[in-house]
Amino acid sequence: MTTKLQRIQARPDYVDEVYKALLDAISDGTMAPGVRFTQEEIAEQMNVSRSPVLQAIRLLKKDGLVQDAPGKGVLVTPLTVASIRNLYLIRGALDNLAAKMAAENRHQMDPKIIETGRRVSRGKDVKAMVDADVAFHHDIYAASGNPLIAESAQVYWVHLRRAMGTVLQSSASQRQSIWDEHEAIAKAIAEGDAVKAGELSDLHTTKAREYLASRLDEYLGQSDQSQ
Template sequence: MKILAAQPKLVELVQEAILAEIASGKLPPGARVIQEQLAQELGVSRQPVQQALLLLRNLGVLREAPGRGLQVAPLDLEHVRNMYDVRAVIEGLAFRKAAERNPQRAAAEGPAYIAAGREAVAAGDVARMIQADMAFHAFVYELSRNPLVAPAMDTHWANTQRVMGEVLMRDERPRDIWDQHEALLHALMEGDGRKAEKLAREHIQQAADFMIDRLQREAAPA
C-alpha cells in the first residue's frame, strides 16, 4: 500500500482556518484564494494548503476563478434551502434524543456552552460566535447518543458555517440566537423530547428564513 505523504490532521486544520476566514467575511464571495499567501500566513508548506483548497472546492465553498486559481463561491439560494431542510430534520432528531437520554448531563454541562456563546456575542467576535454555536450543537449530538448524527451533519458544516457567518454579520440581534439556544437547553434539562425537537426545528427554520430572504433581496435587480 502506498505511503500517505500528507498529514490528514494538518490538512483538516488548514481547511478549518480557511473556512473560518470565509465565514467571518474576511474572504468574501469572489475573493481570490492564493495558495502561496495562505501557506505563508498559516506557517505551513503549500501541500496541505493545496489539499485543503481542493476539499473546499469539492464542497462548493470555492470555485475556479477566471484565468486560473480559485475564488470564494457565492452562496447558492437553492443549496441553502435544501441544506436547511435536511438540517432541520437531523437537528430535531438530535435534540429530541438528547432530551430523552441525557437531561442530567445537559443540566450539568450545558450552561457553560450558553455562557461561552453570550461572551462571544458581547465581544462582537463573529469567529468566536460561530465556534460557540458549533460547539453547542456538537454537544447536543453527543448527548443524543446516536453515533450517526455527527457524521451526517459533518457533510453540511462547511456550508453551514458560511451561512452562519452571513447571518451573524448581518443580524442586528445575534443575542436572540443564544436566547433560543438557552430555551433549547431548558427543554433538554426537562427531558422533554417533543418540546426540544419542536424548538430545534423552529430555530433552524428561522435561520433559514432569514438567510434565504437576504439572498433573495441581494439577487434581485436594483
Template sequence: MAQILGDDHPPLTRSAGEAAADVIRRAILDGTLFPGQRLTEEGLARDLKTSRTPVREALRVLKTEGLVVSTPYHGSTVRAYEIHDLDDMYQLRALLEGHAARRAAPRIDEEGVAKLRESTDRLVALGDATDENVAQIVSENVFFHTTILELAGSQRLAEMVRKVIELPLIYKSYHWYSPEQKRLSEHAHRQLVDVLSSGDGDRAELIMRGHVYDGRDVLLAHMQSLAEGADEGVGSP
C-alpha cells in the same frame, strides 16, 4: 488577499497539506476569506509560509468539502451560494438537528445539561452582536449545537449536520441579528436545555427545528435585500 496566518505564527510543520487545509478552512468559516474570493496557490503558500504543493493538496480537500470551487483557467475561489442553496441547507439542517435533539433527550445526563446551560449563559453574557464579539458568538453557538450532536450519539448524523452548519457560517449571519433576534436565539437555547433535561424528545425536536428556521429567515432576508439592492443598482445612473 487578507493575511490568514500572522507574521508571528511559526511555519506549518505537521502533515503540511492537512495543516494548510485546517488553516484555510478556518479562515473561510470565520470570514477572513469571503465568498467569491479568488485563492491562488502562490498567495496562500506565501501567507502560510509553506510550499505550493501542500496548498494544492489543501485546496483539493476543501473542494470535496464544498468550501472551494475550481474552474479551468480561472483557478480556485471560496464557494458562494445562491439563496435557494442556502434555503436547502437550512431545510436539511432543521430535519437533521431536530432528529439529533430528539435522540439526545433520553441520553442526556447531568453533565450534559450543565454544559448546555453554561454555554447558554456565556452566549447571553456576550450581549448583542458587534464586529468585536461576533466570532465569539458564532463559536459559542457552534459549541452548543455540537454538544447536542455529541449527546445524540451518532457519528454519521454528526458528520452530516456539521456540513450544513458550517457552510452558512461563511455568510456571518450573526452580523445581521437585531438585539431582539439575538434574544430569541438565547431563548431557544434555554428552552432546549429545559426540554432536554426533562427527556422530552418530541418537544426538543420541535424547538430545534423552529430555532434553525429562525436563523434561516435572518440570513435569507439579508441575502434577498442584498440581491434587490444589486438589481436596483444596475438600472441606476
C-alpha cells in the same frame, strides 16, 4: 487578494493547519463568497511552501467551498439563498431527531455553553459567535447517543458556518434571541420532554433558516450593486 491570513511556523507537514486556516477564513466571512486567490498568494501570506497549500485547496474543492476561477487561481464558492434553504431543511430534520433523543436521555447541558454563547454574541468576534452556535448543537448531537447524527450534520455545517459568518459580519440583531431559543431547547431536553424539545428545535431551525435567507438575500443584493 487583500485578505490577511495568519502566518504558520515552518515544519515538514502542515496541510491540516493550512486547510483549517482557510476554512476558518471562509467560514467567518473573512474570505467572502466570490473572493479570488492563488496558491502563490496563500503560500506567501502563510509563510509555507506551495505544496501544502495545493493540497489544502484540493480538500476545499472536495468540500465544495472553493472552485476554479476563470483564468488563474480559485474563488470562494458563491452562496445562494436556495442552497441555504435546502441545507437548513436537512439540518432541521437532524436537529429535531437529536433533540428528541437527547431529551429521552434527560441530558443536562453544561451551563457554560449557553453562557459563552450569550457573552460572545455581545461582542464582534464573528468566528467566536459561529463556534459557540456549533458547540451548542454538537453537544445535543453527542447527547443523542447516535454518532451518525453528528457525522451527517458535519457535511452541512461546513456550508452553514460560512452563511452564518457572512450574515453576522453585517448584522448585530437577534443574537440574544437566538440564545433564548437555545436555552429553551436545553431546558426541554433536561426535563425529558422530547415532544417539546423537538417542537422548539423545529421552530428554532425555521426561524434561523428564514432569517439567514432574508439577510443573505439582502447581502447578495448589496454585493451586486457594488460591483
